[in-house]
Amino acid sequence: MLKGGYMGKVLRVNLSTQKIRVEDLSEEIAKDFLGGAGFGIKYLSDEVPGNIDPLGEENKLIFAPGPLSGTSAPCASRMALTTKSPLTGAVGMSLSGGHFPVELKFAGYDILIIEGKSEKPVYININDDKVTIRKAEKIWGMDTVDTQLLIKHELKEQNTRIACIGPAGENLSKMASIINERRAFGRKGVGAVMGSKNLKAIAVRGTKVVPIAKKDEFNKARSTMLAAMKASPVLYPEFSKLGTPMVVDVTSALGIFPSENYRTTGEKDYTKGIGAEASEATNIASEPCYGCPVGCSQLKLARGNSKYTGALSDPEYETFYSFGGQTGVDNLDSIIAADQICDRLGIDTMSVGVTIGFAMELFENGLLTLEDTKGIDLKFGNHEAMVDLLKEIAYRREGLGALLCDGTKILSETIGRGSEKYAMHVKGLEFPAYDPRGAKAHGLNYATSYTGADHNRGYAFQEIFGMPIPKPYDRFTIEGKGALTKWNQDTRCATTDCPTMCGFLMDMALPDIALENTANMVNSVSGLNLTPDDIFKIGERVNNIAKVFNITAGFTREDDTFPERILTEPIKEGTAKGHYISSEDLNTMLDEYYEARSWTLEGIPTIEKLEELGIGYIHEKIKSLEVSE
Amino acid sequence: MLKGGYMGKVLRVNLSTQKIRVEDLSEEIAKDFLGGAGFGIKYLSDEVPGNIDPLGEENKLIFAPGPLSGTSAPCASRMALTTKSPLTGAVGMSLSGGHFPVELKFAGYDILIIEGKSEKPVYININDDKVTIRKAEKIWGMDTVDTQLLIKHELKEQNTRIACIGPAGENLSKMASIINERRAFGRKGVGAVMGSKNLKAIAVRGTKVVPIAKKDEFNKARSTMLAAMKASPVLYPEFSKLGTPMVVDVTSALGIFPSENYRTTGEKDYTKGIGAEASEATNIASEPCYGCPVGCSQLKLARGNSKYTGALSDPEYETFYSFGGQTGVDNLDSIIAADQICDRLGIDTMSVGVTIGFAMELFENGLLTLEDTKGIDLKFGNHEAMVDLLKEIAYRREGLGALLCDGTKILSETIGRGSEKYAMHVKGLEFPAYDPRGAKAHGLNYATSYTGADHNRGYAFQEIFGMPIPKPYDRFTIEGKGALTKWNQDTRCATTDCPTMCGFLMDMALPDIALENTANMVNSVSGLNLTPDDIFKIGERVNNIAKVFNITAGFTREDDTFPERILTEPIKEGTAKGHYISSEDLNTMLDEYYEARSWTLEGIPTIEKLEELGIGYIHEKIKSLEVSE
Known part of the structure; x- marks a missing residue:
């Protein structure tokens, strides 16, 4: 029995059938995946085949805040949206903050799954237990500011929080985002998936309270976290x-x-x-x-x-x-x-x-x-x-x-x-704002992240901010970068994307206590009993499931790479002048990375690793793929 | 004692001294001026000299809804804003609807008077009895949509209603408006007056209920009004x-x-x-x-x-x-x-x-x-x-x-x-959308309205919609147009601008019952005992006070005119082809209009007329003007 943090409910809205269903959230899923990206990727892997058209009826949108969202835990008001990305064809996981995520918790849900496709434009209105699908023909065509204003007006509820698409999503741009107030589920074209479902917006208003399992422990963990944040010269x-x-x-x-x-x-x-x-x-x-x-x-x-x-x-x-x-x-x-x-x-x-x-x-x-x-x-x-x-x-x-x-x-x-x-x-995802030629673990993360060139899935703060955690690294060398990238990816996933806490805590402020802090916060709010190592394993588990999804979507080692410019053109000027990542160096780093992950040299998770992570069942997906080839 | 309709309070905010004061609304003013433009022009006339700089510290902004605003009376959610107009130099009275006007009533006020000038940008926050002046430096420069969103965010109150200026008001454009949601106090450059006071916005939230003096009578009057509206083929x-x-x-x-x-x-x-x-x-x-x-x-x-x-x-x-x-x-x-x-x-x-x-x-x-x-x-x-x-x-x-x-x-x-x-x-106010050459009473209203070329101060629906009320008129002739214009102006003021009801009721839907309907609605809500003739007299009273203000501002008969094009160029094509208003015709109409108003041929209200209207005291203003000349 989940004692706190979670509302215990999964809301499922099918736009094809107009059916709305509420399911229970299992304790096992909570324990093994925490929330956010963990929930999203678990449900995506279980319910959506890897080879479907991302803009087709079979794709789903899975919105999930974390166990801390909506409590007084600092920096935890975030939500992951998971879907198959139309931009990359891989797992599309995008996080957003603001006020929309916590409102879903206040309405009583840990996960919102949207499936199918509406014939005509609609929006979903969630008001605690009352969930309706409403016509949106007249809103179709509006920008995101007008859309939010009009829906509030129509619902006569100024306090509702709304996530919506604009014209880009309606026109199925593979770069379309989903906007709530000034926040975006920005990357991977998630707005086009909403557009493809004829879903203009989701309005949420909730009045419930997120329960806390162990109040004293939670307050203690919270104070420790706030003190650590306050001590951080970066924040x-x-x-x-x-x-x-x-x-x-x-x-x-x-x-x-x-x-x-x-x-x-x-x-x-x-x-x-x-x-x-x-x-x-x-x-x-x-x-x-x-x-x-x-x-x-x-x-x-x-x-x-x-x-x-x-x-x-x-x-x-x-x-x-x-x-x-x-x-x-x-x-x-x-x-x-x-x-x-x-x-x-x-x-x-x-x-x-x-x-x-x-x-x-x-x-x-x-x-x-x-x-x-x-x-x-x-x-x-x-x-x-x-x-x-x-x-x-x-x-x-x-x-x-x-x-x-x-x-x-x-x-x-x-x-x-x-x-x-x-x-x-x-993999189709545009580069973030760090030239990988002068930060090679950061670059290896671009090459290997399950979402494409995504700095936020394994940010190498060791290279960017010079933090010696878990130990110092030279940003220009390739030694140890495979193992470092795995550690960064799994820790980031475990302490940020699943719980769902703000990434800056991990990268800039508290990387040294990130795992412990996550365990303390999550345990006290939920009544679970996870060690820092359990937390880390959740990150590894989620990265492995995502990798398997991508394999079933057709990705191979060939896709874990860079555009030719990175591989052949040295940086021309400045403090990183002369550096680039040769194909050989990339291959060396990749080999080391796969090895650190206990994957084959083709970058395929082994049955042993998957079983160690308690997700041996998904190895079937890889096997069936081999058979069909 | 006012028994209903009115909240009984006038809120006065001085931006120079930062003093906020609440005064009582006198029953006499309520009875003689009803609300809206009546209140605004009465206070303007009493407190603001006609010859001041409209963009100087001495000018005031007087916001006033009517006795019906905030009740369930249909089409009464309006508010007049009165000030000296920087565009015309005359009385600047501008009406707006939406939700902002009734919110001021809900907060407990019949009138909001803003005086003085803040040194730095501020906004006023009214939350029932709690009224504060807040810094607006950071909002200065924002457009009206962002301003409203940001203030709601800052106040953590999504239900507040906000009237604000945009860049035009900040830059003292004499065409600047004041915006609330999608509604405007549009005309006469009222936004520049706010800008000149460094006042970016007014936020209002209220939780009070507007009392009804005679509930049964009010419900009956309301039903009658709704039935008449329903029967109107125009509405x-x-x-x-x-x-x-x-x-x-x-x-x-x-x-x-x-x-x-x-x-x-x-x-x-x-x-x-x-x-x-x-x-x-x-x-x-x-x-x-x-x-x-x-x-x-x-x-x-x-x-x-x-x-x-x-x-x-x-x-x-x-x-x-x-x-x-x-x-x-x-x-x-x-x-x-x-x-x-x-x-x-x-x-x-x-x-x-x-x-x-x-x-x-x-x-x-x-x-x-x-x-x-x-x-x-x-x-x-x-x-x-x-x-x-x-x-x-x-x-x-x-x-x-x-x-x-x-x-x-x-x-x-x-x-x-x-x-x-x-x-x-x-008088500096740009023409509305009716060529006066083909609708001559409508035109005479442009020439004589106290706000300049303002269709809404004496709309000649007889000419535009062919309604034979009080009798039929030929739109091309000038006969009887002086008296008609006076009747239109006084009735409009009495049934629309003061109560404050929607102008369309008077012009398009219910002109035949406008005075009676206003009396029934106002009496039942307030407990006053006004006859339709009393109501009409209020309109005449307000038009006379406004005229005296304009005289003290320097306006003469010479200003009651048209641009030369109207006086000399016949309409070239269409069903009104060949028509224009010659100077001679204008003079004939003006003479008749002044006569109907019992004004001198210079267009100056006589002491007898003012005394008949119970406002003999303002004749002093004209006399002192004569002396100073």
Whole structure:
């Protein structure tokens, strides 16, 4: 019997049959997968075949907060959304914070599973035990701000929390996001899955309280955690005051802040135009997630005298990169405007910015012509073209819009002619804001993460922030990076993606106590009795299940790689000058990584490893695949 | 003792001294002025000298709903805002609906008076009896949508109702509006007065109930009113389904839908592109004001494949004119987009559209050159230029933005060179959407209304909708139009602006019972005992006080006039072809109007008339003026 943390209920909404069902959450699943990504990937693996069309009726959307969400645990108001990604074809797991995640707990649910496909546009309204599917024809076509306002108006409930898609999701852009207030389930095209189901929005209002199993222990664990956070020089004042954009200065110093689609890293000094100091000057308010004492999210107002004046948004570091260095732009106001437009249109700032930067390089290389761009001078640094393109893309408009609408990989496949070399993605997921050539474990994580080039699935803070945990590492060498990447991935999954706590705790603030802290917090809230090692194993378990899903989706060792630029072009300037990751080095790291994971050299989990993790049953999926081949 | 309808309290907030005071509302003022515009003009007249700078510290903002607001009376959820207008220099009275007005009643107040000027940006937060002045530095610069979202977030109160200014008000545009949700205190530049006081917003949340003095009588009066409304063929289904944009068809048939700054009325058939049928196709939802069973406000979504796709707003008929015929535009999506942008920037759609149309004629006449427009081809019909100009204007940007920022009158004064002939305004207030040359009482109201060319202060429904109340009138003749205009102005003021009920009841639905209905509703809710004639007298009283204020502000008979085009150019085409209002005809109508009002031929209220209305004391103001001259 689950004694706390969990509400004990799984809500299942089938849009094809219009049936709504409430199921019990089993204690075993809670113990083995904790919540969030763990729940999502477990249910995805059990219920969705790997080889289905991500935009077909068979795909599912699995929303899951964690056991701490909705309690007074700090930094735990997050939720994982798991689905098969239309952008990558692999597991698409995307996390978001804000207030929507905890509201699902308040309504009484640990998991929301959406399946099937509605014939006509609808939205789901969850009000505690009352769940209805409502018509959304009239909302279809609206941006995400208007959608949220209109649904609140229609429901006469200003306190409902809403996650919704914008035009990008409706138009099935593989970069479409799902937006709630100023937060996004941003990556992996999850918005297109909602769009494919004709699901415009999910509104949630709840009045229940999340029970705490052991109140005294919980308060003690909470105090310990808050004290550790307070002692962290990274969180206060730095992160609380500046938010993630301060990382522009960190990676610029490391020579790995990407510039112009990775062709000139280090040449331009972006710290001047869009670095921490310039960024801080635009801050006007902190907008913390539910229950967060840090409040890293900094709302920024464009106050310059430009066409962007008055734009308001809270771009994170990755958006500073995708609409900044990646496109050769160092105009802060245009980044704020682009971020706001992306949120309104419901499109991922990272993927779309990287794709535009890629198109800019194709334009400068002559692989895209003035005829292709319909006269737009799509050179690096053209922030007006960048901002104007967003609407074209979100609406999949004829010309550049349609060409860029499905992201970097499909753009390179459409263009061909050697463009693949400059297509900065792994498995279709666009690169994050760290040049892997100057941070090799960070890079190996891009190559091996189950979601594609995803910094958040195994962030190598050892290389980026120089933290010697579990021990010091040289960011330029490849030694030990296989084992390190496995450790980073499993720990991240176990302490962040499943519980569901904020990633910054693991990466920046408390990496040394992350596993212990997670165990203390989860045990006290739930009454479970997990050791730090049990917690770690959950991370490993989830990474293995995800890997098996991807194998059944058709991925092989060949896909655990980089675009050719990373493998052949050394960084040209700056403190990481001369570094790259040769194919040989990549292979060495991969071998070591698979070995550390006890996988075969083809990157396939062994039956022994799966059984050790208590998930031997999924080995059947790999076996049946071998048979069918 | 007031027994119902009124909350009995006046809230006074002084932004210079930061003092907040609550005063009693006197029964006498309630009885003599009812509420809304009556309260506003009474307090303005008593407390604000006519000759002050409207953007100076001495001006006040007086918000007043009516006795029926917040009760279950239909169509009474409105509020008047009275101030000295920076656009006209006359009484600036602007009405708005939605939910903000009733919330002030729920908080316990009949009137909110804002005086003085804050040193730094602030907003006022009213939460029942708790009223605070809060810092707004960080919100300054935001558009009205973001402002409302941010204040709700900051106050942790999603149910608060907020009226605020956007960049236009901050930049003291004399066309600036005040926005609450999708509603505007639109006209007369009231937003600039808020801006001049460094007041960004007013947030109101109330939990009180508006008392009803005589419940049985109130229910009976309410049933009678609802039955009359239901029987009206204009309200149902027409108005409820189509909203005000249907009037495009009405005035087009009358040949008085203005086209291209009134130079070619009737030439183009706007009913095709932006008429009732085309307009209805864009409707997606009705957004009624509080307690309104009609719901004329129709939310429209731009679904065409254009740069405006996804724009969402609820433009009224007047906006169809100002961004439609007036500018020669018949593109519906651009009107929806322009309306939404105006709401976000906080600028009056009517004044700004008319001013842009005026600039277009100046451009076509060569009075504005390509150099002036910085290369913009500002010809009639250029909807892209029209939409793009809005931001330039709201931010008072160098060039066209600054030139157009303060409206038609100031633009014509700046340009000179004979442009005044085409400057379509009276007393600085831009023309509404009815060419007065084909509706002469409607026109006489433009010339004489205390707010300038304001259709809503004395709407001649006899001419526009052909209603024979109090008797039939020929719209082309001038006979009897002086007396009719007085009757329309006083009745409108008495049954709409003071009680505060929706103007459509008077003009379109229930003009025959308007006075009686108002008396029944007001008496039953308040316990007062007013006859229909008492009600009418309130309208006359308020119009007289307003006139005296304007006289002290410097207005004379010379200002009760039209731009030269109306006086000399006959309408060129259509069913009103050949008609105009000669100076002689205007003078005849004016004489008759002043006579009907018992004013001198200079348009000055006599002591006898003022004493008859119980406001003899204000004659002192005129006398002291004569002395000082």
